Amino acid sequence: MLNPKTEVLLRQIYFTGIQALPAVSASGLFIGLIIILLITSLAGTGSSGAITKILLWLSLRELGPFFTSLIILTRSGTAISTELATMKLNGELFYLEAMGIKAEDYLIKPRLTGVMISSFVLTVYFQLFTLFGGLYLASLLSHIPFSEYGEAIISNFSFQEVLVSFSKSLIFGLAIAGFSIWQGLSVKRAPTEIPQRATKAVTMGLFSLFLLDGIINLLVTFLKGA
Amino acid sequence: MVIEAYELSGNFLRDLNLQIQEGTEAIFVFQDRNAGEEFLQLVLGMKRPNSGILKIKGSNPAEMNRDELMELRSTTGVVFKEGGLISNLRAWENMVLPSLYHRRLSGHEIKEKGLRLLDQFGFTKPPMSKIAELTAFEKVLIGLGRAILLEPDMLILYSALEGLNPSEKESLIRYARGLKKDRTALLYILHSHEDAALTGSQKIFDFLEMQRSM
Numbered sequence: 224m225l226n227p228k229t230e231v232l233l234r235q236i237y238f239t240g241i242q243a244l245p246a247v248s249a250s251g252l253f254i255g256l257i258i259i260l261l262i263t264s265l266a267g268t269g270s271s272g273a274i275t276k277i278l279l280w281l282s283l284r285e286l287g288p289f290f291t292s293l294i295i296l297t298r299s300g301t302a303i304s305t306e307l308a309t310m311k312l313n314g315e316l317f318y319l320e321a322m323g324i325k326a327e328d329y330l331i332k333p334r335l336t337g338v339m340i341s342s343f344v345l346t347v348y349f350q351l352f353t354l355f356g357g358l359y360l361a362s363l364l365s366h367i368p369f370s371e372y373g374e375a376i377i378s379n380f381s382f383q384e385v386l387v388s389f390s391k392s393l394i395f396g397l398a399i400a401g402f403s404i405w406q407g408l409s410v411k412r413a414p415t416e417i418p419q420r421a422t423k424a425v426t427m428g429l430f431s432l433f434l435l436d437g438i439i440n441l442l443v444t445f446l447k448g449a
Numbered sequence: 450m451v452i453e454a455y456e457l458s459g460n461f462l463r464d465l466n467l468q469i470q471e472g473t474e475a476i477f478v479f480q481d482r483n484a485g486e487e488f489l490q491l492v493l494g495m496k497r498p499n500s501g502i503l504k505i506k507g508s509n510p511a512e513m514n515r516d517e518l519m520e521l522r523s524t525t526g527v528v529f530k531e532g533g534l535i536s537n538l539r540a541w542e543n544m545v546l547p548s549l550y551h552r553r554l555s556g557h558e559i560k561e562k563g564l565r566l567l568d569q570f571g572f573t574k575p576p577m578s579k580i581a582e583l584t585a586f587e588k589v590l591i592g593l594g595r596a597i598l599l600e601p602d603m604l605i606l607y608s609a610l611e612g613l614n615p616s617e618k619e620s621l622i623r624y625a626r627g628l629k630k631d632r633t634a635l636l637y638i639l640h641s642h643e644d645a646a647l648t649g650s651q652k653i654f655d656f657l658e659m660q661r662s663m
Binding site for chain 2: 224225226227228230306309310313314315318319320321322323324325329
């Protein structure tokens with residue numbers, strides 16, 4: 224039998240990560256298709272290098288971490304805050320303390336870790352679907368073999384962009400989980416506070432995503448210029 | 450001594466003096482629910498007394514750090530009204546939660562002992578039943594099983610008899626007495642004299658009586 228903390232972590236990964244896979248994969252695929260349609264309508268279908276470069280940059284640097292975080296925020300952010308708020312109002316935090324179980328160990332850390340791991344993995348999934356779905360459509364539209372796009376991916380691939388993308392996914396995951404937990408545990412007395420806290424968790428999470436995205440992009444631009 | 454209190458006072462309790470030995474039973478009848486809750490919180494080190502001395506197994510909870518308090522609570526089994534179960538866990542998960550968390554026994558031992566307890570309780574529903582599917586008595590039994598699996602030095606039935614019919618109350622008292630270790634002190638925190646009488650125990654601390662006699 225697993226340690227309860229590991230059990231909570233695995234459940235969080237299942238609910239936030241595995242259950243969101245269809246939504247993330249479909250969104251990634253459609254966004255890849257939309258980006259390709261936009262690029263080809265602007266720049267034509269002939270330039271595999273430019274198409275790949277724009278798609279790679281968009282999916283790695285911006286859309287991957289951000290869009291995945293939006294999906295996580297709307298699905299799991301509300302779920303986490305609602306669940307914790309209900310537990311608190313039911314006096315279950317008191318029961319845990321009375322059993323010698325630290326709330327931060329059992330409720331907070333596994334959720335933070337689970338959402339961060341899920342955010343990271345879902346971002347990679349999203350990016351793969353965006354890239355390969357988009358490039359597959361591009362190869363159909365332009366009659367340029369898919370392998371040529373593959374070569375363009377390799378030549379335009381930047382480890383630095385991957386690092387930024389992974390950092391963003393982890394930081395966004397931390398922010399979503401952090402705000403959701405904080406709001407969930409901030410309920411005082413009334414059950415009517417539960418939906419209010421869930422709404423606040425989403426609003427604060429969304430605001431933090433924009434803010435963090437801006438800060439990270441500024442930081443990367445500054446570091447590149449230095 | 451499991452509990453020693455001298456002139457112990459809180460917000461609701463006044464000048465409490467008592468000694469509870471290992472393996473004994475004691476009934477605390479608090480007509481004021483706040484006083485009962487305060488007593489539980491003091492015993493678990495969740496609250497500091499306003500004045501007086503409280504020692505749990507020879508140590509003062511007010512002087513313990515958080516890890517020491519958690520360790521103390523891990524050797525104290527509390528059965529709450531309707532079990533005090535965690536709503537997002539199934540019956541079995543609730544039962545094994547603290548024992549798995551504190552790792553007193555191996556996973557295999559916990560499973561074996563837990564299943565044996567359910568059998569002894571005559572628990573007929575699937576162990577992975579949802580909490581909402583359980584009756585009040587079944588919830589309390591899961592809470593009792595959870596406490597027993599910790600192999601506690603002190604077993605506290607905190608308002609656990611409330612909401613049960615007389616035969617369920619008698620069964621719960623019988624299970625608690627029969628399943629605890631010999632050295633485990635059994636404490637009832639109750640709010641009615643009828644429930645206190647049901648236990649058949651001689652050592653009853655009536656909160657109002659205690660004010661006069663101690």
